[in-house]
Amino acid sequence: xxxxxxxxxxxxxxxxxxxxKKSSNRDFMLFTIGINTGLRISDILKLKVSDIKDTxxxxxxxxxxxxxxxxxxxxxxKKHIDKYIKGMQDTDYLFxxxxxxxxxITRIQAYRILNxxxxxxxxxxxxxxxLRKTFGYWHYQQFKDIAILQDIFNHSSPSVTLxxxxxxxxxxxxxxxxxxxxx
Numbered sequence: 167x168x169x170x171x172x173x174x175x176x177x178x179x180x181x182x183x184x185x186x187k188k189s190s191n192r193d194f195m196l197f198t199i200g201i202n203t204g205l206r207i208s209d210i211l212k213l214k215v216s217d218i219k220d221t222x223x224x225x226x227x228x229x230x231x232x233x234x235x236x237x238x239x240x241x242x243x244k245k246h247i248d249k250y251i252k253g254m255q256d257t258d259y260l261f262x263x264x265x266x267x268x269x270x271i272t273r274i275q276a277y278r279i280l281n282x283x284x285x286x287x288x289x290x291x292x293x294x295x296x297l298r299k300t301f302g303y304w305h306y307q308q309f310k311d312i313a314i315l316q317d318i319f320n321h322s323s324p325s326v327t328l329x330x331x332x333x334x335x336x337x338x339x340x341x342x343x344x345x346x347x348x349x
Contacts, residue, residue: 170293172303172332173201178287179300185283193279195250196261196271200297202243204305204318206230207294211270216256218247231320302331 173179179201187194200210208229218224222244224237239247251260259270271279277294284292298319305315306328316327328334 168293169291170296170299171291171335172296172299173289173292174303174332174336178289181287182283182289185286186279189279189283191250192261192271193283195246196276196279197283197297198246199243199260200294201300201304202240203237204298204301205235205237206298207273207276209235210297211259211261211273211276213260214256215251215254215258215260218260219251219256228320233320235320237318299331302327303333306331306333 173182182197183194186197196210199205199213200207203210203224205224205226206229209226212226212229213224217226218239222239224235224239226235227233228235257268259268261271261276263269263271263275273294280294280296281292284290284296302315302319305318306312309315312324312327315331316324319327319330321327321330
């Protein structure tokens with residue numbers, strides 16, 4: 167499995183949103199919810215309208231860890247979600263597949279959607295985990311609070327979280343960029 171990276175450039179995030187919006191509102195919302203919640207793709211794809219309608223928190227049991235998770239849906243994201251789910255049934259999946267009746271898209275399809283948009287944006291090392299990593303990267307850039315991010319991600323240590331969101335890579339790159347021996 168290849169390592170994927172967060173999207174470190176805000177203009178690229180906006181371009182991804184534009185490309186996905188042109189493709190479909192579903193694809194735009196998949197990306198937007200992913201980068202604004204930090205939830206794993208396996209948990210995002212299982213969400214139904216009833217999980218996010220008339221509430222300001224997403225409450226679920228994490229697929230990977232089995233641990234309960236409660237995450238605030240902030241005002242801006244809530245506006246997008248409310249507009250998106252208008253006219254949908256409570257039992258509908260948020261990200262319905264076009265194949266089958268009331269089934270969510272698969273993880274593979276989510277990967278294809280994101281990778282196709284990333285290619286158009288000239289982004290590399292992109293996958294479904296990019297959404298979660300992008301959330302973490304930008305949350306850290308804004309608040310510089312690795313402890314709260316570690317808790318959000320359920321990581322065992324701050325070093326795991328820093329490595330996960332690519333901060334260690336950024337620091338290493340900066341030190342190498344300014345390091346040269348010889349003439």
